[in-house]
Amino acid sequence: MIVDSPYAAGLRRTPVRRRTATIGGAKTRWWDYGDPDALRTMVLVHGFRGDHHGLEPVVAQLDGVRILAPDLPGFGASGPLPGTHDIDGYAAWLREFVAHQQLTEPPVVLGHSFGSIVVAAAVAGGLEASAVVLVNPIAAPALEGPRAVLTKAAIAYYRLAALLPERMGFALLRNRAIVRVMSMSMAKTGDRGLRRFIHGQHDRYFSVFHDRRMLLEAFRASVGSNVSDYAAEVRVPVLLVAAERDDITPLEAQHRLAELLPDSRLRVIDGVGHLIHYETPGAAAGYIRAFLSGLEARVARGDAA
Numbered sequence: 001m002i003v004d005s006p007y008a009a010g011l012r013r014t015p016v017r018r019r020t021a022t023i024g025g026a027k028t029r030w031w032d033y034g035d036p037d038a039l040r041t042m043v044l045v046h047g048f049r050g051d052h053h054g055l056e057p058v059v060a061q062l063d064g065v066r067i068l069a070p071d072l073p074g075f076g077a078s079g080p081l082p083g084t085h086d087i088d089g090y091a092a093w094l095r096e097f098v099a100h101q102q103l104t105e106p107p108v109v110l111g112h113s114f115g116s117i118v119v120a121a122a123v124a125g126g127l128e129a130s131a132v133v134l135v136n137p138i139a140a141p142a143l144e145g146p147r148a149v150l151t152k153a154a155i156a157y158y159r160l161a162a163l164l165p166e167r168m169g170f171a172l173l174r175n176r177a178i179v180r181v182m183s184m185s186m187a188k189t190g191d192r193g194l195r196r197f198i199h200g201q202h203d204r205y206f207s208v209f210h211d212r213r214m215l216l217e218a219f220r221a222s223v224g225s226n227v228s229d230y231a232a233e234v235r236v237p238v239l240l241v242a243a244e245r246d247d248i249t250p251l252e253a254q255h256r257l258a259e260l261l262p263d264s265r266l267r268v269i270d271g272v273g274h275l276i277h278y279e280t281p282g283a284a285a286g287y288i289r290a291f292l293s294g295l296e297a298r299v300a301r302g303d304a305a
Contacts, residue, residue, distance in 0.1 A: 111133075240264060
């Protein structure tokens with residue numbers, strides 16, 4: 001079911017150009033939003049089983065910024081990597097993606113959920129970024145703590161889907177009832193129209209992936225690493241936008257992550273869970289705009305930014 005986006009008006013005001021190139025051995029599709037001559041460029045990295053559409057509600061509210069939003073290899077309209085879909089592979093691909101843009105200034109790089117791990121690993125591994133924004137960051141090991149049982153159940157689900165005959169495995173991974181249960185568990189808003197939009201987004205885009213092998217590899221990567229693994233080597237300004245009711249990473253882990261990052265500030269949005277990008281993109285964009293303004297002020301003072 002296609003549900004009209006409550007953020008459509010902002011997107012209609014935003015120019016967009018579609019691009020394709022082979023990057024890191026993967027046919028990569030990305031969307032280039034906003035003014036190509038804007039002073040700031042942001043690169044957006046979406047979460048596991050998503051694609052660039054998930055971050056469009058944030059894009060719609062970041063006027064004056066050029067935004068490059070690729071589909072990660074193996075998801076959406078992008079082809080798979082030639083090697084293993086692990087954090088190292090995705091981080092190397094992201095470094096090559098940014099280099100391919102031939103930007104005159106290092107971009108601000110934003111990662112949501114699984115994308116937060118990819119971004120942190122890429123920056124720790126040498127990606128030149130002026131700053132980092134992590135929305136709903138994966139701040140702690142998924143196999144530890146109160147949510148470990150749910151993570152182990154998800155691992156069993158993906159393993160079963162990989163072991164079944166191809167047709168049955170794809171049917172399990174794309175089962176609309178399972179996707180809807182996931183969507184309902186993460187959505188915290190009481191706005192029925194917004195909930196319909198969120199469920200519609202998951203129905204349309206959550207099952208657009210290349211094959212079962214890469215999906216299982218990417219899932220293992222998503223639960224086998226977290227941002228804290230790379231925090232000490234992320235030596236640029238970092239904005240963490242966390243959620244009070246996040247079911248994936250508890251808020252106390254976000255505070256610990258903020259302490260591990262050499263130069264960070266943490267902003268918490270109340271009443272929302274792991275879907276900040278759908279439920280409260282305006283609040284997230286407000287924090288991002290303030291963060292970008294702060295970077296400009298640091299440059300004006302002669303500080304590193």
